[in-house]
Amino acid sequence: MPNPYLTLAEVEAIAREAHRAQTDKAGRPYAGHLAAVAEGVRARGGAEEQIAAAWLHDAIEDGALSRQWLDEAPLSAWTKEMVLAVTKRDGEDLFAYTGRILATPGALLIKESDLAHNADPDRLAVLEPATRTRLTEKYALVRGLLGLDGSQRPAEGRDQANPAGG
Secondary structure, eight states: OOOEEEEEEEEHHHHHHHTTBBBTTTBBTHHHHHHHHHHHHTTTOOOOOHHHHHTTTTTTTTTTTHHHHHSSSSOHHHHHHHHTOOOTTOOOOHHHHHHHHSSSSHHHHHHHHHHHTTTTTTHHHSOOOHHHHHHHHHHHHHHHHTOSSSSSTTTTOOOOOTTTOO
């Protein structure tokens, strides 16, 4: 029976097209960030569904794709759950946001890769000092709330298996 879901190459193409006009804070094409996060998830041993979610991790939050698109997309339920888990909502505090990530199997690995790329010293070096300081503090806070700062990692941590079983 053929796979009913989009391939990773198809997900990548959709994400690249959706974010085509977007740049990061340094003015670079945003697709570079998506590629780095997806590669980070792959390098950390992530499943294909996690890599797909990494490609889409900012799509809803940034308005590049709609929630309706995600709901209707031929993606696994697990991929969709992880995308929604790492999507920050308007007015949401960091405790609710990080709590949702920790409660969603597989989502922590995506956020860990996202934070690692966001906090890359070479990437931060091109920003204005005030912006660099603000973002460095924000990323450290989120890492701490997620248990990624060397403190005890929660039971819902990054190594939790795919709940869909495959």
